Amino acid sequence: MLVTIEGIDGSGKSTLIKGLIEELSDISPVFTREPGATWIGAQVRRGIKEKIDPVAEALLFVADHAAHLDTVIRPALKDKKIVISDRYTDSRYAYQSETLKGHLKDPKKWLSDIHNDWTIIPDITFLLVLPVDESLKRIQAERTDSEHFECKSVLENVQKNYLEQSEKDPVRFVIIDASKDKDEILKFVSEIIRQKLSN
Ligand SMILES: Nc1ncnc2c1ncn2[C@@H]1O[C@H](COP(=O)(O)OP(=O)(O)OP(=O)(O)O)[C@@H](O)[C@H]1O
Numbered sequence: 001m002l003v004t005i006e007g008i009d010g011s012g013k014s015t016l017i018k019g020l021i022e023e024l025s026d027i028s029p030v031f032t033r034e035p036g037a038t039w040i041g042a043q044v045r046r047g048i049k050e051k052i053d054p055v056a057e058a059l060l061f062v063a064d065h066a067a068h069l070d071t072v073i074r075p076a077l078k079d080k081k082i083v084i085s086d087r088y089t090d091s092r093y094a095y096q097s098e099t100l101k102g103h104l105k106d107p108k109k110w111l112s113d114i115h116n117d118w119t120i121i122p123d124i125t126f127l128l129v130l131p132v133d134e135s136l137k138r139i140q141a142e143r144t145d146s147e148h149f150e151c152k153s154v155l156e157n158v159q160k161n162y163l164e165q166s167e168k169d170p171v172r173f174v175i176i177d178a179s180k181d182k183d184e185i186l187k188f189v190s191e192i193i194r195q196k197l198s199n
């Protein structure tokens with residue numbers, strides 16, 4: 001089973017994953033992330049930092065995804081493991097639809113075409129939704145450096161894109177009110193994962 005956790009920067013994904021590591025320890029899921037689980041992930045982070053061309057940046061994210069599927073996701077799913085990924089393809093649809101505006105005629109179609117035929121669609125996606133002002137407050141409270149995505153106008157559109165994605169696939173997406181207490185979110189998410197496993 002492939003579970004993905006999505007949401008704008010500062011919405012609480014890493015916090016939720018930290019809780020799930022302990023909460024679901026009896027079922028030993030494989031925890032992974034995009035970018036970061038492959039050597040290409042390091043190049044993606046470099047690209048973000050250096051603010052490279054948006055098409056080059058998008059292609060690096062896609063390359064990282066392909067390597068992630070090859071080296072982590074497919075082998076784990078083949079072994080019947082539960083895989084939980086901090087960000088996945090929906091991050092591309094949400095962020096690159098925004099960053100590629102003005103660079104490509106139809107970024108959403110381009111992103112869809114480039115993933116078709118080889119990606120794996122998650123079984124369930126938890127989308128953490130939080131007012132952008134709140135997410136920025138959380139980020140600013142804890143970070144000294146910020147990525148170019150982390151500004152109000154970009155994140156507003158990124159969140160809109162996420163919600164649009166969730167409307168297209170309401171069975172896969174579970175919307176979480178990320179302003180709730182983190183223990184409440186953790187309990188809700190872990191219970192849904194266990195329910196889904198027992199079906
Ligand atoms: N439910 C919550 N209520 C209040 N604060 C929270 C909650 N969840 C996370 N936080 C705090 O918000 C900050 C950002 O959380 P976190 O790093 O988990 O977000 P993230 O979605 O992983 O961010 P990014 O995508 O930028 O890495 C942290 O300081 C964290 O402690």
Ligand SMILES: Cc1cn([C@H]2C[C@H](O)[C@@H](COP(=O)(O)O)O2)c(=O)[nH]c1=O
Pocket residue numbers: 009034035048061087088089091092093095096147149150
């Ligand atoms: C997978 C992916 C990520 N991003 C953006 C979103 C974040 O601002 C950064 C780094 O991710 P972090 O886990 O929150 O540190 O990258 C993106 O634009 N497109 C993607 O596909």
